Structures are given as C-alpha cells and as structure tokens.
Amino acid sequence: MEKSGLRRRPLAQGHVAGLKSPQANMNNRRIVPSSYFSAQSLMVLFCLTASLLILPLILPPLPPPPLMLLVLPIGIFLVLLILAFMPSDVRNIASSYL
Numbered sequence: 001m002e003k004s005g006l007r008r009r010p011l012a013q014g015h016v017a018g019l020k021s022p023q024a025n026m027n028n029r030r031i032v033p034s035s036y037f038s039a040q041s042l043m044v045l046f047c048l049t050a051s052l053l054i055l056p057l058i059l060p061p062l063p064p065p066p067l068m069l070l071v072l073p074i075g076i077f078l079v080l081l082i083l084a085f086m087p088s089d090v091r092n093i094a095s096s097y098l
Contacts, residue, residue: 037045
C-alpha cells in the first residue's frame, strides 16, 4: 500500500538534482519588452520627447543668466575638488570598537 502523497516522481530528462538544463530555461523564458511600459507611460514619454524637440524651435531665446549663477557651479566644483584631495587621518575615520 503506497500513499499517493508519498510517491516519488521520476526525474524528467534535463533535470539534475532539481536543476533545469539551459535549453529548458530558454524555452520557458518569456521575453516581452513591450509589456515593460504601459500605453499611458509610452504616451507620456512620447509627448515629453516631442515637446523637448519642438518647443526650443518655437520659443524665443532667453537672455543669459546673471554672472553669479554661472560662478555657482564652478564654486561647487572647487569645493568638491578640495575635499577630494584633502588628506585625512585614518585613525579618526576607523571605528573605535575594532
């Protein structure tokens, strides 16, 4: 008398210790790139791309920004450059519980 829940299933061809063969994985894998984006998100991306391409041709050119706004990114870059090359004391950085 053998219980139906305790029967062992024979290993299918292409299975080794529960692992599928690479060919079996390729057959079961579904590749559907179009389902990654919904129709609404594709429409939003298309409208955004169209506006970025068309609006600069329609709108008048803007005046240049004030000099201080042009200096700001250069100042941030210089501060980051100084911080990157500033020597640090490794003993202060390492944790004390090691």
